Amino acid sequence: MTYIPANTVQDNRATGSIKLYGPEAFAGMRKAGRVAAECLDMVAGLVKPGVTTGEIDDKIYEFVAAAGAVPATMYYRGYRHSSCISINEVVCHGIPGDRELKDGDILNIDVTAFVDGWHGDTSRMYIAGDAPLKARRLVDVTYEAMMMGIAAIKPGATTGDLGHAIQAFAEGHSYSIVRDFCGHGVGKVFHDAPNILHYGRAGTGLAFKEGMIFTVEPMINAGKFAVKLKSDGWTAVTKDRSLSAQFEHSVGVTATGVEIFTTSPTGRHKPPYA
DSSP: OOEEEGGGSOTTSOOSSEEEOOHHHHHHHHHHHHHHHHHHHHHTTTOOTTOBHHHHHHHHHHHHHHTTOEETTTTGGGOOSSOEEEETTEEEOOOOSSOBOOTTOEEEEEEEEEETTEEEEEEEEEEOSOOOHHHHHHHHHHHHHHHHHHHTOSTTOBHHHHHHHHHHHHHHTTOEEOSSOOEEEOSSSSSEEEEEOSSOOTTOSOBOOTTOEEEEOOEEESSOSOEEEOTTSSOEEETTOOOEEEOBEEEEEOSSSEEESSOOTTSOOSSSOO
8 A cells, every 4th residue: 555645636535545644634634623522522411311312413413513514424325414323232333313312321423524624533432321330341441442542653653553452452351343344544535545453463554654644443342343234234233232332533643643633622531421
């Protein structure tokens, strides 16, 4: 796979090469990432038993639109919602609707704000009411695993270093890493090169270079890593019906390490949220 300066191609076109961005792109990603992060901060006050996922999705649309942005998932490949909301055994791409949250549900809410041509892509876990200890533990470990992966990012390190950090931590807690989905390049293109695996061997894979922008979004299961796709063509669930959790940040490789574009401006990084 080749690395190319982003200004040598149309930034909004996927080329199969890894784009290396400059300061203007990082500024655009900060702006888009902040809108998405502020939206997830707002969502923290909505998640409670009795609320439907459709109601949450409506509020997400209103928030993103009021910020002068567009939900990138709206009409993406025929999808018709402003977010993905994945509950309990749903690994990713859960479709908002009439499902009411129940006490003890854990859920991932995934939002991408499209701002001035840039995609701020992020997700967090939430807990409706009071979840069992095993569910809260899975959520905590998933967040820490994501942050360990992000901490491994710097010029000269590899995607295998990132994947190994996540896998070793999660499997050390007897959890498994989903293989069917991965992180991805992001910027003016919603899903771009490279793929970012959340498992792997240290020292292997692609080298990180200054200017790369991508997502880190591990999906971690309490049971086995196998998933299956439901008949709606979107919703992925664990095959063994075990709980699944996910967090996601959009990040950029700097000269000395990594910048997170989608961190919560109010400190609502993981539940419980004040």
